[in-house]
Amino acid sequence: MSAAPRGPFRAVLIDLDGTLLDTGPDIASAANVMLAKLGRAPLPEARVVEFVGKGIANLVTRVLGETGGEAGKHDAALAHFEEAYLAHVADRSRPYPGVVAGLERFRAQGLRLACVTNKASRFTKPLLAATGLASYFEAVVCGDDVARKKPEPDAFLLAAARLGAAPAQSWVIGDSANDVLAAHAAGMAVAVVPYGYREGLAVESLGADAVVASLEAAAGSITMASSLE
Numbered sequence: 038m039s040a041a042p043r044g045p046f047r048a049v050l051i052d053l054d055g056t057l058l059d060t061g062p063d064i065a066s067a068a069n070v071m072l073a074k075l076g077r078a079p080l081p082e083a084r085v086v087e088f089v090g091k092g093i094a095n096l097v098t099r100v101l102g103e104t105g106g107e108a109g110k111h112d113a114a115l116a117h118f119e120e121a122y123l124a125h126v127a128d129r130s131r132p133y134p135g136v137v138a139g140l141e142r143f144r145a146q147g148l149r150l151a152c153v154t155n156k157a158s159r160f161t162k163p164l165l166a167a168t169g170l171a172s173y174f175e176a177v178v179c180g181d182d183v184a185r186k187k188p189e190p191d192a193f194l195l196a197a198a199r200l201g202a203a204p205a206q207s208w209v210i211g212d213s214a215n216d217v218l219a220a221h222a223a224g225m226a227v228a229v230v231p232y233g234y235r236e237g238l239a240v241e242s243l244g245a246d247a248v249v250a251s252l253e254a255a256a257g258s259i260t261m262a263s264s265l266e
């Protein structure tokens with residue numbers, strides 16, 4: 038479970054929600070604005086974040102299912118969510134501990150970095166800018182940039198291609214089963230962080246090649262792996 042990454046790596050492909058940024062508070066607020074507009078009771082943040090991982094349309098479906106079904110309301114609900122989320126996308130979303138130090142360390146080692154997320158680009162770009170992370174990434178691949186979101190391999194393959202790295206030279210770091218399945222389908226090694234949003238699953242059950250305590254710890258382990266080559 039905690040084998041060191043193989044390498045040598047040229048690129049690190051990093052998930053956004055739950056890995057780089059704790060976006061849960063702003064996502065939960067937008068979900069609760071949406072529920073209020075539909076005349077429904079709010080959900081606790083801890084419940085809403087379990088629905089993060091397969092894109093916002095999927096999250097809205099799951100929030101509606103949790104609060105009384107009515108699939109027919111989905112389009113209106115999604116519009117309410119997106120309006121509220123776009124207006125407050127980075128109010129309380131912050132990098133997790135070790136993220137900035139880890140990105141600095143990866144960059145100092147000459148690794149090329151991509152952010153790979155199921156979140157649509159109109160939310161992702163302002164969020165990366167507002168949290169100060171945008172300049173670390175040579176490529177940002179969003180859910181609406183590919184035909185099939187994670188857990189399909191498309192987004193990781195596109196990110197690696199944009200960075201000029203083969204799958205075997207690309208190391209994925211994520212927080213959910215979507216990242217693990219997508220990385221393995223793309224032929225890439227994958228580590229998961231023990232924090233983040235896992236759709237209710239235990240971190241040990243995700244099937245990752247490694248668990249890394251933080252991005253800073255990941256940057257340390259990739260150094261060791263490279264120097265052992």
Ligand SMILES: O=C(O)COP(=O)(O)O
Nearest residue numbers: 053054090091092154155
């Ligand atoms: O939008 C989502 O559901 C999750 O996005 P992620 O791929 O950055 O975790």
Ligand SMILES: [Mg+2]
Nearest residue numbers: 052054055212
């Ligand atoms: Mg995630």
